[in-house]
Amino acid sequence: MRCRTFAWLMAFLLVVSGLAAAQQQYGTITGTVSDEQGGVLPGATVSISSSALIGGTQTVVAGASGAYTFRNLLPGSYDLQFEMSGFSTLRREEIIVSVARVTNVNAELRVGAVAETITVTGESPVVDVRQNITSTNIDADIYEAIPTARNPWTMAGLVPGMITGQLDVGGNRGMQQYSLEVNGSADSQKSFSIDGLKVNWPGGSGGFTMQYYDFGMYEEYNFQTSAMTAESGVAGVYMNMVTKSGGNDLSGTQSAYFANDSMQGENVDETQAALGGNPIINTYDLQGTLGGPIVQDKAWFFGAGRWWRLDQFLPGTEGLGEGGGPTIDDNRITNAMGKATFQVSDRDKMFVMLNKNWKYRYHRDRTPGDFVGIEATSFQKQPAQNFVASWDRLVGTSALLNVRFGRMWGETPYFYQEGIDRDDTRSIPIHDTVTGTFLRSAPNETFNPNHRNQFNASLSYFLDQASAAHDLKLGVSYSTIGYANRVTRIFDTLLEATDGVSDQAILYDTPTVSNDLMSDWSFFIQDA
Structure with missing residues (x-):
């Protein structure tokens, strides 16, 4: 009861x-x-x-x-x-x-x-008088005109009241996600969607997504920060990214961006410079799109591709990198996306979309040390895919049925650097608690495949009576998520040192393996 x-x-x-x-x-x-x-x-x-x-x-x-x-x-x-x-x-x-x-x-x-x-x-209403949602929409015309970094988290920084965990300067944060908070919400209380289907990463706090996105594949970003729609299902920040669909005319875009250390201004003296920083060494961003008709008014296609690179130094690592220089943080990401939209009949419309993402972070700092040697960084090789299929059907003259399914799957592994001998005791990592350095090898090696399956369905019915009109809607959502994690360590040991002298060893029992599975469902009904 x-x-x-x-x-x-x-x-x-x-x-x-x-x-x-x-x-x-x-x-x-x-x-x-x-x-x-x-x-x-x-x-x-x-x-x-x-x-x-x-x-x-x-x-x-x-x-x-x-x-x-x-x-x-x-x-x-x-x-x-x-x-x-x-x-x-x-x-x-x-x-x-x-x-x-x-x-x-x-x-x-x-x-x-x-x-x-x-x-x-040109008399388009600018105020939504039918809803009380606090939301911000950023379309392609806006985000292409504003001189900002080309990633969704930078777009979130344009939303009134939004607090971002990082400030992206010239694209120096484009290779890593960061926190988004609003109205006192926790960072874990944010939700990401592509074409209305949730794509949150199952690992960590759940407040991140597994992919890094092609900026040119989206028609519009929608951020909701309070009084969200029932479909959002979140108390913090809701970000929905709507993909482009092509059209009856063949069209495309092409863009190229480049910057290096010679293009950066400096206002620091020698004393400040000696403290170290993480300036951009160079960055490249190449992107293109193409969309058009397969059959006029019946079938459209859209495709997008992006390759971008960011190299910068890790702060405070002078003398710990190759050739006695600082440790480099070098990143590469490649995206490929395709979408097809079909008008199946006078009453039926559908689309399918696949987005693939390959991230390579060759020297990622995952250590508890403040100053990490290049051999103690991790190699992150992260493939990820996202698939969406959606079907709309007009039922009678006043009802609309929408059914959609999505799947996100991939891996977020961290490997030892090439050349690290796992069978050599000289590869056991060492952390100096006085100098803050971390040397020899990364703390561990992890492999964690994960997935999210998402199913949404809704039925909208427009009831027009002489006294008033009602827009009734009911919906259901079901998802399953899985996250597996396998951790190994060299000789199950981490050495700790005091000013260069090893004085204790922390022992582990690896490999450790975990496998988390969860499913949830929800429903709603509303009258607008």
């Missing part, structure tokens, strides 16, 4: 938690059609068109209260046309739709000849 009561209580809380958009990947346009005296016009025809809309123009009929709605709209610019016998036609152009937002567009038709058309351009 207690479990049943608790379930109903949670359902009620989700109902009253706030109004929600049609899907985390999409936006919505809704409104009311009326005449000049304010009388509603049931039966008015409303059509929508856009280069972002596969399948061509869509048409709905205003209901008993004059209300209409278009759900599951990809971010972009849309044109609306309102028609009614005995009234002039009204066109509203360049209506901007953003992810997880409801754009309210009301239409007032004038009595007149049917052949007369009135066109209004």
Whole structure:
């Protein structure tokens, strides 16, 4: 009985938690059609068109209260046309739709000849009056125009009230994720999604994602920081990244970025410089996209690729690297992404997307020491993949069914450097607690395959009555995650020294193996 009561209580809380958009990947346009005296016009025809809309123009009929709605709209610019016998036609152009937002567009038709058309351009509402979500949308036009580093965590720093754990200067933090906090939330209380499906890494606190993303593959970033939609399922920061889809016109982009130490200004004296730092040695970022039609209005494709490199020194490691110089932190990441979108029938639309990521961090510092020798760094070789499949079906004239499945899988291993002999006692790592140095080899070697399977389904129903219009929605989510970890150490030993003299040994029992599996499900119902 207690479990049943608790379930109903949670359902009620989700109902009253706030109004929600049609899907985390999409936006919505809704409104009311009326005449000049304010009388509603049931039966008015409303059509929508856009280069972002596969399948061509869509048409709905205003209901008993004059209300209409278009759900599951990809971010972009849309044109609306309102028609009614005995009234002039009204066109509203360049209506901007953003992810997880409801754009309210009301239409007032004038009595007149049917052949007369009135066109209004550029009057897109900037305030979402249908929802109380605190969210920030950053589309491609914005993030390409702002001179910032090219990664999602830098975009998060543009959100009002957001606290980031690092400041990215010239791309020096692009190879590593960092904390995001808002309204006093913990860093572990953040959630990442691609096209509305969660992609949080199962390891650690769960507040990270396993991939590093191609900046050019996204149409828009949506950040929610309070009063989130029911689908978000998080109390902290929610970040959804919506991928591009191609279109009826073949188009693409190409970009190249480069910087090195000669392009950096300095305002430090010799004393400050002697303390060490982590300046960028060089960085490269090459990226390209291509999208277009497979069949006009029936099938689209989009692809993106990125290769980028970042080399910089580890702070305070002068004399510990190759040739007596500082230890280098050199990174390479390659991305490849492909997506296909299909208008299967007048009522069915689907897409599939695959994103692959290869990260190589050749000298990663994972030691408790402040100053790490190059031989004591780890080699991080991290392949990761993410797959998403989504299907939308129009049920009748007023209901929309969405079903989607996603899988993320890969590894986050850390290996000893090449040349480290695991059978040689001289390879046992040593940590000097006085000088803070860590030498000989990395603390351990780990191998940790992991995965996340995510299934979401929702049904939206638009009920238009003479007294009021309701946008009812119910949904369910189910996920399974797995994280395995295997740790080994050279001779199961870590030596500790005091000012160069070994005085104790810490012993371990390896290999240690763990395997964590978890599944969860949730549901919601709401009325907007």
